[in-house]
Amino acid sequence: MHTSTSAFTTPVFLAAYGESYTMLGMRDLKIKTQLKKSYVFKVLLQGEIYEIEGNIFRLKINEAAPLRARYEVPDVLIKEPTTQKLSLSQKEGGVLVLTSVNEDYKLRVTANPFQVELQFKDETVLSMNSNGLLYFEHLQPPPSDRYSLWQEKFGSFLDIKAHGPSSVGMDFSLHGFDHLYGIPQHTESLLLKNTSDGDAYRLYNLDIFGHKIHDKIGIYGSVPLLIAHKPDRTLGIFWLNSSETLVDINTKAVPEHIPTESAADISKQRAVPLTDVRWMSESGIIDVFLLMGPTAFDIFRQFAQLTGTQALPPLFSLGYHQCRWNYEDEQDVKAVDAGFDEHDIPYDVIWLDIxxxxxxxxxxxxxxxxxxPKRMQELLRKKKRKLVVIVDPHIKADPMYTLYSQGKEKGYFVKDRNGKDFEGICWPGSSYYLDFTNPEVRKWYADQFAFKTYKGSTNILxxxxxxxxxxxxxxAELTMQKDAVHYNNWEHRELHNLYGFYQQMATAEGLIKRSSGKERPFVLTRSFFAGSQKYGAVWTGDNTAEWGYLKISIPMLLTISMAGISFCGADVGGFIGDPEPELLVRWYQAGAYQPFFRGHSNMKSKRREPWLFGEKNTQIIREAIRERYVLLPYLYTLFYRAHTEAEPVMRPLWIEFPEKLETFGVEDEYMLGNALLVYPVTDKEAKAVSVLLPGSKEVRVIQSCSAFQPTQIYYTIPIFQRGGTVIPLKTAAGKSTEWMTNISYELRVALNTEACAVGELYLDDGHSFQYLHKKQFLFRKFTFHKNILSSSCTDESGQYRTTCVVERVIFLGLGQQPTLVTACSKGNEPTFILLHLVILILLHSYVYIWHI
Incomplete structure (x- = not known):
C-alpha cells in the first residue's frame, strides 16, 4: 500500500494495490473454486476518511477507476455531511496517525496490512479490518465462458449479474463491548446474538407471511444501524448500503491489555469482552459512518444529523386506528363507526384495505x-374522524386503467434484464411496478393524490x-428479481432495500402537495430503510394472534425505535388468526402505550371490533383506549422531542439507565419517554408480574380480582411514573382527538426523594406546518421545587393561543396533605397555564410512583 502525502486534510486518501480477494486480507479464494487465475487483476482501491462535526467519522472505499460507476446510496442522507480537517500527527513506517479537531480522537491507519484503529484519548475503542476480512470484488469485463459467478440460480429463477460479482465487506472490532442492538427488522430479541452458528442477521426486505419468532431472516424493513453499549460509552456503526446485507457477530473474552510484562501484572489480568462485527453486502461500495456518541442520546442525534428526524405526526394519527382486511362497503364503515359511539370507545381512523x-x-x-366515497368521508368528518386507504406499488395490467396506460406510455415501470417492463404477479394478477427511484416517477406519482385526479378523495383521506x-x-423469495433494471440502468440488487422508502417518500410528498404544503401527511409503510422516519410510520407486518407474537413485538418495536423510527407499532390482536379474548385484551393494553396504535386482522379472521367479546372485555378494552387518549398530551410532547432532538418515544431501559447492567438485556418492559415505565403483560393467565425498577428494588405487582367475578382475572398492566417527573394529561377522553381540543389538562407530578420534579408540554394546532413556518406552538416547562410548582417557556420563539386550562395537579409521593395551597402568577407573563383547581393525593389509579 502506498499513500499520498498531500492529501491528509479532508478527506484522507489511501491508495492500495493488490490482487483481488487476497489484497488487504480479502476472503479466501477457495470460496470461489471456479475462479480462474486469469481473472485476478491488480486493482487500485481508494479509501477516504472524513471527520464530520459531532463525533462522527466516515470511511469510504471504492475502486479508483472502476469499469463503470458503482452504486452509492442516494437520497437517504439529508445532505452531504460537512467535513472537518483531520490533522496528520504522525507518519512513519507505513503508519499514519490522524487527530480529530478536538484532539480527543485519533485514527491510527496502518498501510500493510490495512487497518484502522479509532482511539479515544489513546484507548482503542474500535478497529477496522483487524481480522483481515475486508474484501472488495472489483468490476471486471465479462468472461467469454460466462462462468457461474456471473449467474446464479435460485430455485427455478436465474439471476444474471450484468456486471459480474461486486460484493463488499469489512470487519469491525468493538473493544470492551458485549451488548449490541439495532439492525432491524427481525422477529428477534432486543440484544443481538452471536452468529457463530453461521446464521447471520440478514437485511433484505421481504414479504414473509406469518414470519417465525426468533429468526434472523430479514423481513419487511432494513436499517443498517448497529449500536454497541457499555456502562461508560455507546457507539454506532451505520453501514450505508441498500443491497442484500449480512451481519455476523462474534463476542469473545480477551485478556486485558497491561502495559508492563511483570509476572505480578500478568497474574492480575482479567478477561474483557471483544466483539467482532462483520458486514457483507452484495454490491455497492463501502460507505460507513462511525457514530462515537459517547451517550445513546448522542448516537440518536448523530444518526438524525445524517438521515433526518422523525416527522412530527398529525395529532389524530396518535389516536386509535381501526382496520380490517376488509370493511366491506359504505354501510359496513358506517356501522363500525357507530359501534364505537354506541359503546363509548374513542377512535380516530377507520381503514380500508385492497x-x-x-x-x-x-x-x-x-x-x-x-x-x-365523498359522502362516506363527510359523515366521518362530522364525527371528527379520518379515513386511511391502501395504495400499493404494483399496477394492474389493464390498458383502460389510467395509471397503467400513463405509466406504460411514459416508461415509468421497472424493466427486466431484456429491457421490457418487468411483469410480476400480485393482488390484481398481472402487474407492473412503478420505478420510484426515478425522481420524475415520484413527482408524477405524488400528483395522483390531487383531489381532481384521485376522484372521491378528500382532505381527511x-x-x-x-x-x-x-x-x-x-x-424469487416473493420479491423482484435482482437483475431487474431501474432508473439510470441500476440493477435492482443495488437498491432493493430502498424501494419502499421511495414509495413512502413519494406518497408523503403527494399528500403535502395536495394541501398546497399546509397540512402534515400521514403515511404508513410496511417496507422501510434508514431515513424512513422523515415520511411517516411503520409497523411490524403480518404477525399472528398468538402470545409469543405479543411478547416479541416489544423488542421489535424497541429496535425499530432505536434505529430512528419512533412512529412504529404492531397490529393489535395479531393479523393472522383469531385471538382468544384474554390475548386481545392484553394486546390492547400493550398497544395503548406504544407509538402507533392500530387494531388489524386478516380477511379470514373473525370480526373483532372491541365490543364483540362480551361486556367485561369491552369494558377493559374501552379503559385501555381511554387511557391512551388521556395520555396524548404527554405522547405528543414526546413526538415533538423525537422530531427536534431525535429522542426515541419508546426506549429500552438501558437508554435511561446506561450504567445499570441489569437493564442491558431487559425487553419485556420499557420506558415511554423518560417518565413512564411500562410493563405489558404478555403471558396467559398471569396474575402477578415481577417488574424491574432500575435503581430500586424489583417489585411484584399482584392483579386484583375485586372489580370482576372472582373467577376472572382483573386485567391491568403496571405503569410506573419515575420520581422527579411531571407528565401532562387530559382530564378526560373524547370521542376522537378533535373532540378533545378544549378538554382541560392535568399535571401528574411524581416527586423524587428530594421532593422535586420537572416535565414538559408541547402544544400546537395538531395538523398543519404552522408550528414550523409561523412558530405557532407553545412549549412549556413545569418545575416543582421547594414546594412551588412553576411554569416557564421552554422555547420563547413559539406563540399559540388556547383557551385550555390546567384544571388539576396531582401529586404522587408528597408525603403529607398540605394545609394551604396558593395559586399565583408571575407579573404579566402571558401563559395558557391557569391553576384552576388543585388536587393533591398520594397515589392515583393504576400508576405507581417509582423512586430511584
Missing amino acids: EHTDGKRYFTWDKKKFQN FVWNDMNEPSVFKG
Whole structure:
C-alpha cells in the first residue's frame, strides 16, 4: 500500500494495490473454486476518511477507476455531511496517525496490512479490518465462458449479474463491548446474538407471511444501524448500503491489555469482552459512518444529523386506528363507526384495505360497494374522524386503467434484464411496478393524490403503503428479481432495500402537495430503510394472534425505535388468526402505550371490533383506549422531542439507565419517554408480574380480582411514573382527538426523594406546518421545587393561543396533605397555564410512583 502525502486534510486518501480477494486480507479464494487465475487483476482501491462535526467519522472505499460507476446510496442522507480537517500527527513506517479537531480522537491507519484503529484519548475503542476480512470484488469485463459467478440460480429463477460479482465487506472490532442492538427488522430479541452458528442477521426486505419468532431472516424493513453499549460509552456503526446485507457477530473474552510484562501484572489480568462485527453486502461500495456518541442520546442525534428526524405526526394519527382486511362497503364503515359511539370507545381512523378498490386498481373505488366515497368521508368528518386507504406499488395490467396506460406510455415501470417492463404477479394478477427511484416517477406519482385526479378523495383521506418490499407473487423469495433494471440502468440488487422508502417518500410528498404544503401527511409503510422516519410510520407486518407474537413485538418495536423510527407499532390482536379474548385484551393494553396504535386482522379472521367479546372485555378494552387518549398530551410532547432532538418515544431501559447492567438485556418492559415505565403483560393467565425498577428494588405487582367475578382475572398492566417527573394529561377522553381540543389538562407530578420534579408540554394546532413556518406552538416547562410548582417557556420563539386550562395537579409521593395551597402568577407573563383547581393525593389509579 502506498499513500499520498498531500492529501491528509479532508478527506484522507489511501491508495492500495493488490490482487483481488487476497489484497488487504480479502476472503479466501477457495470460496470461489471456479475462479480462474486469469481473472485476478491488480486493482487500485481508494479509501477516504472524513471527520464530520459531532463525533462522527466516515470511511469510504471504492475502486479508483472502476469499469463503470458503482452504486452509492442516494437520497437517504439529508445532505452531504460537512467535513472537518483531520490533522496528520504522525507518519512513519507505513503508519499514519490522524487527530480529530478536538484532539480527543485519533485514527491510527496502518498501510500493510490495512487497518484502522479509532482511539479515544489513546484507548482503542474500535478497529477496522483487524481480522483481515475486508474484501472488495472489483468490476471486471465479462468472461467469454460466462462462468457461474456471473449467474446464479435460485430455485427455478436465474439471476444474471450484468456486471459480474461486486460484493463488499469489512470487519469491525468493538473493544470492551458485549451488548449490541439495532439492525432491524427481525422477529428477534432486543440484544443481538452471536452468529457463530453461521446464521447471520440478514437485511433484505421481504414479504414473509406469518414470519417465525426468533429468526434472523430479514423481513419487511432494513436499517443498517448497529449500536454497541457499555456502562461508560455507546457507539454506532451505520453501514450505508441498500443491497442484500449480512451481519455476523462474534463476542469473545480477551485478556486485558497491561502495559508492563511483570509476572505480578500478568497474574492480575482479567478477561474483557471483544466483539467482532462483520458486514457483507452484495454490491455497492463501502460507505460507513462511525457514530462515537459517547451517550445513546448522542448516537440518536448523530444518526438524525445524517438521515433526518422523525416527522412530527398529525395529532389524530396518535389516536386509535381501526382496520380490517376488509370493511366491506359504505354501510359496513358506517356501522363500525357507530359501534364505537354506541359503546363509548374513542377512535380516530377507520381503514380500508385492497377490497375497496375497483379490481385492485389503486386510486379507485369499487362502484358497487363504495358508490359515494365523498359522502362516506363527510359523515366521518362530522364525527371528527379520518379515513386511511391502501395504495400499493404494483399496477394492474389493464390498458383502460389510467395509471397503467400513463405509466406504460411514459416508461415509468421497472424493466427486466431484456429491457421490457418487468411483469410480476400480485393482488390484481398481472402487474407492473412503478420505478420510484426515478425522481420524475415520484413527482408524477405524488400528483395522483390531487383531489381532481384521485376522484372521491378528500382532505381527511390518508394513505397506507403495503406490499412495497416489493412483493411479487411467484417471484424469487416473493420479491423482484435482482437483475431487474431501474432508473439510470441500476440493477435492482443495488437498491432493493430502498424501494419502499421511495414509495413512502413519494406518497408523503403527494399528500403535502395536495394541501398546497399546509397540512402534515400521514403515511404508513410496511417496507422501510434508514431515513424512513422523515415520511411517516411503520409497523411490524403480518404477525399472528398468538402470545409469543405479543411478547416479541416489544423488542421489535424497541429496535425499530432505536434505529430512528419512533412512529412504529404492531397490529393489535395479531393479523393472522383469531385471538382468544384474554390475548386481545392484553394486546390492547400493550398497544395503548406504544407509538402507533392500530387494531388489524386478516380477511379470514373473525370480526373483532372491541365490543364483540362480551361486556367485561369491552369494558377493559374501552379503559385501555381511554387511557391512551388521556395520555396524548404527554405522547405528543414526546413526538415533538423525537422530531427536534431525535429522542426515541419508546426506549429500552438501558437508554435511561446506561450504567445499570441489569437493564442491558431487559425487553419485556420499557420506558415511554423518560417518565413512564411500562410493563405489558404478555403471558396467559398471569396474575402477578415481577417488574424491574432500575435503581430500586424489583417489585411484584399482584392483579386484583375485586372489580370482576372472582373467577376472572382483573386485567391491568403496571405503569410506573419515575420520581422527579411531571407528565401532562387530559382530564378526560373524547370521542376522537378533535373532540378533545378544549378538554382541560392535568399535571401528574411524581416527586423524587428530594421532593422535586420537572416535565414538559408541547402544544400546537395538531395538523398543519404552522408550528414550523409561523412558530405557532407553545412549549412549556413545569418545575416543582421547594414546594412551588412553576411554569416557564421552554422555547420563547413559539406563540399559540388556547383557551385550555390546567384544571388539576396531582401529586404522587408528597408525603403529607398540605394545609394551604396558593395559586399565583408571575407579573404579566402571558401563559395558557391557569391553576384552576388543585388536587393533591398520594397515589392515583393504576400508576405507581417509582423512586430511584
